Structure formats: C-alpha cells, structure tokens
Amino acid sequence: MTPAHAPAPVHKTALSVNVNKVALLRNTRHLGIPDVLRAAQLCLEAGAQGITVHPRPDERHIRSDDVYELAALMKDWPDREFNVEGNPLQNLLEFVRNLSARGLPLHQCTFVPDSEDQFTSDHGWSFPQDAARLKPLIEEAHRRGVRVSLFMDPLPEAMAAAQAVGADRVEFYTETYARAWGTAEKNKALEPFVLAGRAAAAIKLGVNAGHDLNRDNLSEFLHVVPGVLEVSIGHALIADALELGYSATVKDYLRCIDQAFAPGYQPE
Template identity: 90%
Template sequence: MPPVHAPAPRHPTALSVNVNKVALLRNTRHLGIPDVLRAAQLCLEAGAQGITVHPRPDERHIRSDDVYELAALMKDWPDREFNIEGNPFQNLMEFVRNLSARGLPLHQCTFVPDSEAQFTSDHGWTFPDDAERLAPLIEEAHDRGVRVSLFMDPVPEAMAAAQAVGADRVELYTETYARAWGTPDKDKVLKQFVQTGRAAAAIKLGVNAGHDLNRDNLPEFLYAVHGVLEVSIGHALIADALEMGYSATVREYLRCIDQAFALGYQPG
C-alpha cells in the first residue's frame, strides 16, 4: 500500500514549488545529485501544497523521466497538486496525453508562450491573437480532467478573453513587480496587478501568480492582490534552500503567505 501522508496545513494561498533549478544543478554532472524526487518529497513533507515543473524541449533542466517519476510520487500525496508548465505547441500536450494514458496524476497545466530557445518565460498570451489556437488544446486538457491556467501579463481587459477561450485560471507573470520592488515605481506596477486581480475576480476567473516572487516581495503582493489561489515559486525558493535547506525554506515561504493573511489579506 502507498504511504499515508498527513494533509497539508491550510494556508490562504497554496504554495507550489518549482523544482526546475534542482534539475538544472543535477544536470551539470552524471551522479544523479541533487535528487529531484527527494527535493519534491522534502518540500511536500514541509507543507508545500504542490510541485511544479516546466520541462523544455531541450531538457536543459527537467527531463521527461522526471515528469513521470514526479507524477508517480504525487500519487502518494492525494491532497497535493502536480502542475506542468510549458508551451502547448511544443511538448506540453504530449505530457498531458501520456500522463492521462498512464493513469498518473496531473491537476493543472499552465500554458506558457515561450519559444524553444527562450532563457526563461518573459511574457503572457495575447488576445485575440492566440485564442483560436489555444481553444482546442484547452478543451483537450479539460477532457482529460486537467485544469488549465494561462500565463498572462497584468492586463485587466485580457481577463475576460482568457475566460472566454476556456481557461480556468490565469497565472499572472510577476517579474515586472519583482523588478519594481524597492523602487519608486513599485506602487504603480503593483496597481496593475491589483486591477487585474479585480477584473478576474469579477468574472470568477481563478488567479495564480509566479515569476521572481521571493520572501521579501511575496507578503505585500498577496496583501494587495486579493484572491490569489496559488503561487508557483522556483528560483528564489531553491536559492534560499541552498542556505536554509528545503524544509526550513518551504516553512518560511508558508510563513510569508500567512503574514499576508495576518495583515488583512482575504482569499477569494
């Protein structure tokens, strides 16, 4: 029988840990360390509500085998979620189809419009330009029981278009906020996210967020942008884990989420 794990503690916003950077470090040698599965296990044990991967076609970090092994691991954590990010016109839908065929869990796929050679994700989908191509793939994911989130810039008027094409959620691309953190532009940039969150809430479109969120900027973001259901954090969290360890780092990010709630943030 699979091990029975304790349910994740409740927090106002779910924390999904992106383990790409663990795989990136592992891939610099042929020793299998650090172990991506072990990293995910430790994060889940510390209370993370999910695991995220973004397998790119060149496998420069997460490899195909990692995706299936992590999905198998998630079967032992039935109250946690597995999220795969990627471009649905590259390799993402292959994973969606194969996981479904193998009976392995996949709770959410996040459609990201990055090119194959792109260094990192740096923009969201554009409507109406991308709508016709996205609609049938969103429908296919739904037919396989998978929730779809679209990676989007903080543009309030785009939220209705994202919902119209079939998205369940959007993941707000937060790098502009992270870059503005600690500068005079921060409040102006944050206002864009606040307005976008309100536009999504008004039509009952779920909101996730991610990209360069960290322990410093996360509490204020969640305090200001009400109703964020999930944050996906990888680079900063794994960097912190190099100093503090996975378990202590996950607990610290969960503390940051709770801090936003203590300040008065109310989840949607």
C-alpha cells in the same frame, strides 16, 4: 497516517514549488545529485501544497523521465497538486496525454508562450491573437480532467478573453512587480496586478502568480492583489534552500503567505 503524509496545511494561497533549478544543477554532472524526487518529497513534507515543473524541449533542466517519476510520487500525496508548465504548441500536450494514459496525476497545466530556446518565461499570451489556437488545446486538456491556467501579463481587459477560450485560471507574470519592489516604482508596478485581479474576480476566473516572487516581496503582493489561489516559486526558493535547507525554506515561504493575510499586517 504518517507525519510525512499528513494533510496539506490550510493557507489562503497555495505554494507550489518549482523544482526546475534542482534538475538544472543535477544535469551539470552524471551523478544523479541533487535528486529531484528527493527535493520534491522534502518540500511536500514541509507543507508545500504542490510541485511544479516546466519541461522544455531541450531538457536543459527537467527531463521527460522526471515528469513521470514526479507524477508517480504525487500519487502518494493525494491532497497535493502536480502542475506541469510549458508551451502547448511544443511538448506540453504530449505530457498531458501520456500522464493520462498512464493513470498518473496531473491537476493543472499552465500554458506558457515560450519559444524553444527562450532563456526564461518573459511574457504572457496575447488576445485576440492567440485565441483560436489556444481554445482547442484547452478543450483537450479539459477532456483529460486537467485544469488549465494561462500565463498572462496583468492586463485587466484580457481576463474575460482568457476565460472565453476556456481557461480556468490565469497565472500573472510577476517580474515587473519583483523588479520594482523596494523602489519608488513599486506601487505603480503593483497597480495593474490589483486591477487585473479584480477583473478576474468579477468573472470568477481563478488567479495564480509566479516569476521572481521571493521571501521579501511575496507577502505584500498577496496582501494587495485580490484572490490569488496559488503561487509557483522556483528560482528564489531553491536559492534560499541552498542556505536554509528545503524544509526551513518552504516553511518560511508559508509564513510569508500567512503574514499577507494576518490582521494588522502592513507592507513596508
């Protein structure tokens, strides 16, 4: 076993690197750089436990070919996870079907209620409004052996509803916390995540988190919110990598994760 393919380091919360912004920069020219596969490879070599992509229908960043090429890369990393995000009412289930048909790995799909022209993800699913249309789509993903996470606002009362339609996990939309971090409103912004995390834990519903988490706010979030299994981080991590490089950046995010659970850690 080569060092590059050593087992993933053990952390209480897994780090999945979203490489969308690498693709966004690449797409501004026709040179194929920066290379999305190379970025993913370097992040995995540095210890990231997974790779995430969110291929939008307009392919403004991640393209269809990227999804299949990244999945093929992940075959060389059997202890890491590939997560594809998107709206299951648009193109996400097509990727689930095609990856399954090609025998390529897909460990998790994250259902996100984006419109086709949406700038970025900015809200979660609503219950009971979305329940009927989500349930059969979740069932299809499960038939193909894929775990399903629902992108959700931190609403404690919605956790049971998400589980009732078959979700294995929820991914908390964390922008409200990130926006309040460093202000007098931080604790107020954190409270719904703590309560929703407790509600999910009480029914054994898995919790992921993502959106605007960074090296400043990540440790405190994980320290306070119970049971976060995975964070998916893209924009801030890739921005940091422009200055620090992929390897140093991933290692520092892993340090932030470890810091959250270190004895004696006290958030600022």
